Amino acid sequence: MLNSKAIRIHMTRPFLRYIKVRSLLIGLFFSALLMPGCSDGALDMGDNFISTPTYTALIDSVSISLSTIRADSVVTSGSETGLVGYYQHPSLGGQEAVSYFSIAPSESFTWDTQKDVFDSITFVVHPSGYSIGDTTSTFHLQVHQLSEEIEKHDNGKLYNVSHFGYDKNEVLGKRSFKPFPKRKKKLEVKLDDALGQSIIDFMVTKKDHADKTTLFREAYKGFVLTCDTNLTRSVLGFSATDELAAIRLYSHQVSHEKEEMERNFPLESSTKQFTQLITHNSNTVYSSLENGKDKLNESATNASSLLQSGSGYMVRVDFPYLNNLLEIKSEGRIVKAELIIRPLIGTFKHYELPPTLYLAEVNKVNNIEQYFTDADGNLVAATRFVDQMYNENTYYKFNVTNYLNYRITEPIIDSQTGLMIVLPDDQNNKSLDHVTFGGYTNVQSQSELHIYYYYYDTE
Amino acid sequence: MFKANRNCIYITIIMIQNKLLMYLTVWSLFFVPFQSMAQSSTASPYSMYGIGMLNMKGDVINAGMGHTGVAMKSQGYLNTLNPASYSAMDSLSFLFNVQASGTFGKYETGSQSQTNFASNIDGLSFGFKVNNNWGMNIGFAPYSSIGYTIQSEKYIIGTENTYPVEYTGEGGLTQVYWGNGIQLFKGFSLGVNLSFVWGSIENIETSSYPEITGETIHNRKSHHVNNLYLEYGFQYHLPIQKNTLSLGAVINTETNLNTTYEHSISTDGGQEYLSELKNADDMLIPMKYSTGLSYQTHTGWTAAFDYHYSEWSSFEEPMTSAEYRNTNSYHLGFQYAPQRMGYKSIFRRMQYRVGAFYSDNYLTLNGVDLDEKGFTMGVTVPVRQKTLINVAYEYKQAGSLNNGLIRETYNGIKIGVTFNESWFRKSLFQ
Secondary structure, three states: OHHHHHHHHHHHHHHHHHHHHHHHHHHHHHHHHOOOOEEEOOEEOOOOOOOOOOEEEEEOOOOOEEEEEEOOOOEOOOOOEEEEEEEEEOOOEEEEEEEEEOEOOOOOOOOOOOOEEEEEEEEEEOEEEEEEEOOOOOEEEEEEEEOOOOOOOOOOOOEOOOOOOEOOOOOOEEEEEOOOHHHOOOEEEEEOHHHHHHHHHHHHHOOOOOOHHHHHHHHHOOEEEEEOOOOOOEEEEEEOOOOOOEEEEEEEEEOOOEEEEEEEEEEOOHHHOEEEEEEOOOOOHHHHOOOOOOOEEHHHOOOEEEEEOOOOEEEEEEOOOHHHHHHHHOOEEEEEEEEEEOEOOOOOOHHHOOOOOEEEEEOOOOOEEEEOEOOOOOEOEOEEEOOOOOOOOOEEEEEOHHHHHHHOOOOOOOOOOEEEEEOOHHHOOOOOOEEEEEOOOOOOOOOEEEEEEEEOOOO | OHHHHHHHHHHHHHHHHHHHHHHHHHHHHHHHHHHHHOOOOOOOHHHHOOOOEEOOOOOHHHHHOOOOOOOOOOOOOOOOOOHHHHHHOOOOOEEEEEEEEEEEEEEEOOOOEEEEEEEEEEEEEEEEEEEOOEEEEEEEEEEEEEEEEEEEEEEEEOOOOEEEEEEEEEEEEEEEEEEEEEEEEOOEEEEEEEEEEEEEEEEEEEEEOOOOOOOEEEEEEEEEEEEEEEEEEEEEEEEEOOEEEEEEEEEEOOEEEEEEEEEEEEEOOOOEEEEEEEEOOOEEEOOEEEEEEEEEOOOOEEEEEEEEEEOHHHOOOOOOOOEEOOEEEEEEEEEEOOOOOOOOOHHHHOEEEEEEEEEEEEEEEOOEEEEEEEEEEEEEEEOOOOOEEEEEEEEEEEEOOHHHOOEEEEEEEEEEEEEEEOHHHHHHOO
8 A cells, every 4th residue: 555655656746747847848949949931032033043844835836727608597586686778898798688577466456447547657666776887878768568478497597598578669668867876766667558557457357356466467477678779878777676666557536636546566576577688799709608618718818707797707717737736745735725816907996896706616517516615614705805006906815725735636637627706696686797807828917826835844 | 575676666667658658749749740841941942953952960969069970979869970879878778869950041142032941850769778788779860851932934935925933842851760889899889770761852843824824834743762771880989098089980871762753744723734653763872971080088078070971973863954063071069068967057067069060062053063061059958867958059051142043041950859868777776
């Protein structure tokens, strides 16, 4: 017992003292010394201290080749915008836009044959704000009635090449005016009174008919907006919605006082409203594009290529010497590849340049295989640089890094596939905007491929 | 009597267990950071070459004397500069040493400067006597270290634009050793130190392209090395009247380091451009000869001089602009220990040291032979019994401002604690 007590005392006291005094002090000492390391300031050394074999170089000598293609057709229906007018494109020649639409019977239509008196019938439309061409010259708008119904394609769409019959000489109504498209002020064209009377008769006699809508469609088919191409020098856009465009019938009732009334026959459906584009000159160099598979190389078109909304002109970019890139593949990696596409100086005003351009991969016959998208699947638009000051260094820049890195890993590089610069789909029915790009061989506005190449050594 | 004796043995065992526990606690406290911090004790840009900056070997006591000690005995401490010294340890003592350093470094170019504080566990060792003539020491020590960050830029060839490049290095070599010193006859000892050296040398070049992309490329080159490393030494202590003249020498054999090379290039965006692992030409630790001379008076004065020669010119490294040269280094140190034993004044019981050294660096860069020189001071403060707290201060200049190089100025403090426990004796006389 005595012994074990002695042991306990012996164990605790010196040991505790040992821990307390010495270890604590020493521990503090060391922990003060072992503060985490830190640095202040930076050594910014030139390469005379370090030289590594790694470097990055800009390769801008890889050839590209631009060509113009023309899609067989472009969907123009369903955009709630119509285009009408005539515009002289600098290199494509005269372009005429003709707008088709149909109307539906008014559901709330009532007509008292005793009291109601027909006054007039008009076509009411609101400008969309879009215009191209010379808007200072008088616009000569014409309305015709279709002689056949608007029939959609099997896919429910209508195209810039779709057309339906009407008599060009039989004008239902026309109006000449100075267009002020930005004002978006209502425009009204008086139509033939016979149409108004005919519609009233139809609505009265078919008032309770079960197939009133179908019969109305069969009877009145549709309308088309055209212009006098000899005199009109601009193309205007108008809003094709059932609220902003309609056939309007004016009448009055004679009872105690004269009461004026108006009844609207709105646009039937935006899917049955479309714009047809008619090319007037067939002797331009671009006329050689007979179908969507053709390519018109920049060498045939003054080292340029053009893109136009609505008409289907698009710019194709090919990399004819991509094989040469393979030689550097083993030594490094494309860090960044940029496709720089320059609008041809002197052919554009910077505010007219389309804000959005997309890029797509196309096969030999210009069919789009896939669009360039980001990780979330959204289309990637080009970055637009506008040189507002001097108008000299305006360009679109596409990031093609992943594309080229992928292309050079192909076992056999297919020189038949390329890229296509396209406008957003929804632009096609809304404008005739166009851009002419300088080709790779264009001295003034050269489009080019910039490859930033990271070279590294392997031991 | 028998019973009491058994209790004494019992107490002894408990004592040993308790102290072991304490040492293990201390050990584990330092061992963990040691592993992680042993590889960051430098911020010198020169550490990007070869196997990095070589750590000055030795105890804090050696460090205070200008890093001398090839001819000095392990008396009350573990002199790791020469394994032959272990034979002189007190036969009833168990030595445990842990030491750490903290260094303020200033790195200057012609126009810029960087300051840095780096700290590190410098070593950890256990020493004891196997028998009267045979002393043993087992421990860890950093062998070399790599750690630097340098900003630079490169031209995108073909443009007027540059892109930032950052060079960083990390890693270092560590050794775990087993040293033995045996006294063959009075005054003459032989020693052999067997160590395992391992570590990694990582150089990372990070290229960023803020102008043209968000991409940042890390080009990482790692060499992983390891091998056994041998060191042989002898010491001869010749009494001259009441004083002692000592001679010592150490040879480190040239050692090829088994080297594997890993090269990976990847981007921040997670793309891997390259990843390869392969055997590389072996790196090596060259042949090194060290000789030392010391003279110890009975009045407490010690003077020591060491000379080292290393054949670094046999070192080869592909793809660098550095040349490697053979190195000479000279060390001189003095110690004054007024009173070895005694209980009067703490200042009388303390030991005082000064030293200086000049050492070639193994690098020749841009035609400039690099070197380092400095002076040191140190004290030993005895705590309880024979436990010593050793402190050394070192001022060192290295590098050069010539030809676009970097001049380095260091102010460093080293602290070491040697627990000197006479376990066996104490327990028996409890």
